Amino acid sequence: MIEANIDLQPHNTLAIPANTAFFARVETLDELREALSFAQQKRLPILPLGGGSNIVLTGDFPGLAIQVGLRGLTIAPSGRGGTIEAAAGEGWHRLVMSSVERGMGGLENLALIPGNVGAAPIQNIGAYGVELCDRFCSLQAMEISTGELHQFSASDCEFAYRDSVFKGRLQDQYIITQVNLRLAEDWQPKVSYPALQQFIEQQGWDCNSLTPAQIAGAVTDVRNSKLPLPDQIPNAGSFFKNPVVNADIYQSLKAQHPDLVAYASGASWKLAAGWLIDRAGWRGRRHEAVGVHHQQALVLVNPGRGSGDAVTGLARAIASDVQDKFGVTLEPEPRYYP
Numbered sequence: 001m002i003e004a005n006i007d008l009q010p011h012n013t014l015a016i017p018a019n020t021a022f023f024a025r026v027e028t029l030d031e032l033r034e035a036l037s038f039a040q041q042k043r044l045p046i047l048p049l050g051g052g053s054n055i056v057l058t059g060d061f062p063g064l065a066i067q068v069g070l071r072g073l074t075i076a077p078s079g080r081g082g083t084i085e086a087a088a089g090e091g092w093h094r095l096v097m098s099s100v101e102r103g104m105g106g107l108e109n110l111a112l113i114p115g116n117v118g119a120a121p122i123q124n125i126g127a128y129g130v131e132l133c134d135r136f137c138s139l140q141a142m143e144i145s146t147g148e149l150h151q152f153s154a155s156d157c158e159f160a161y162r163d164s165v166f167k168g169r170l171q172d173q174y175i176i177t178q179v180n181l182r183l184a185e186d187w188q189p190k191v192s193y194p195a196l197q198q199f200i201e202q203q204g205w206d207c208n209s210l211t212p213a214q215i216a217g218a219v220t221d222v223r224n225s226k227l228p229l230p231d232q233i234p235n236a237g238s239f240f241k242n243p244v245v246n247a248d249i250y251q252s253l254k255a256q257h258p259d260l261v262a263y264a265s266g267a268s269w270k271l272a273a274g275w276l277i278d279r280a281g282w283r284g285r286r287h288e289a290v291g292v293h294h295q296q297a298l299v300l301v302n303p304g305r306g307s308g309d310a311v312t313g314l315a316r317a318i319a320s321d322v323q324d325k326f327g328v329t330l331e332p333e334p335r336y337y338p
């Protein structure tokens, strides 16, 4: 059923108040097709919605927001790995924990990432050194203009760091309906991030006998200790991508700021955007309804449930200050609508 003039505040984790002209929750492929043809007849833009944890509503949306509620999760363990077929409306964290509970390894580093399965390929979600593309097999998506279903392999998706073809060449052309993953049987733990290592040391766990469940627990604890829960303090996670710069820029910055946090990424360097924002003096600062989280400067928060303008205004001020102080350009990670 298509509803008119619906408030999207409960549907975005930044809790920005904004209306959508039309709203549909779809639970089957036929319902999705019907919603798409409604939008086509009225020439409406479409906003596919999962959990709303990676969007910024800059104003009212003049089209049809489609909440993709397709359900279904099939998990087939094999050794310490196996295969997973998940419909787009399944919760991502539920999928991770369902695999970990069956003794399967490979997704534990991606525990507690908010949102739904259908959005995971959009920005190739990643955390603690693992990205969706490392476990990805294929996906099914409905073409918005025709309602036809298409299969995409990993190479079709053109995954990159927090990026995919669905944010570029094929943006706004498909709705992802199902994601298929393959977890290798010869699982090895990946715990190179300092925060994870520290947690494991504190627990006194033997690094040679770690289980996927232990790592998922460690990731959950570490994340809970420093990231604000959106239902308590509205936020969209990391607001900016970590900028990737060439070796010359990195060396010049490192000479000026010996404690710069950066990691080699091929021939380039990935700078920790949170460090740049913190060092520019923004951590914990509040601008009326919005602010910068006191423990993690990369997370913009909206405790006063301010407007999209308030959020994007703060983001612009931070990016401009970081540009002035470090000569580095910050790009927002969440997508702005409309």
Ligand code: FAD
Binding pocket: 013, 047, 048, 049, 050, 051, 052, 053, 054, 055, 068, 088, 112, 113, 114, 115, 116, 117, 118, 119, 120, 122, 123, 124, 125, 126, 127, 174, 175, 176, 177, 227, 228, 229, 230, 235, 236, 237, 238, 335
């Ligand atoms: P939404 O916000 O609803 O949508 C995001 C984008 O995908 C929009 O452009 C939307 O139109 C599109 N989209 C959604 N569903 C579909 C679909 N079925 N078909 C086509 N397009 C679709 N991200 C990480 O990568 N790593 C992290 O560790 C991480 N941690 C986070 C922590 C917090 C506290 C928060 C709030 C966010 C975090 N994020 C992280 C960002 C976010 O959780 C992910 O990007 C997640 O995949 C978004 O899922 P969603 O269902 O909420 O997507």
Ligand code: NAP
Binding pocket: 126, 127, 128, 129, 192, 193, 194, 195, 226, 227, 236, 237, 238, 239, 242, 261, 263, 270, 272, 273, 274, 296, 298, 333
């Ligand atoms: P962190 O562990 O404090 O690390 C700070 C930054 O350094 C991260 O951005 C991370 O890059 C990078 N980093 C740390 N150790 C690294 C290593 N061994 N190799 C390569 N890069 C390394 O970061 P955090 O903010 O607490 O987040 C922890 C993880 O969760 C990160 O992977 C982060 O991306 C993810 N996360 C993402 C979001 C989001 O909305 N996108 C929100 C919260 C957390 P990467 O970001 O590239 O990993």
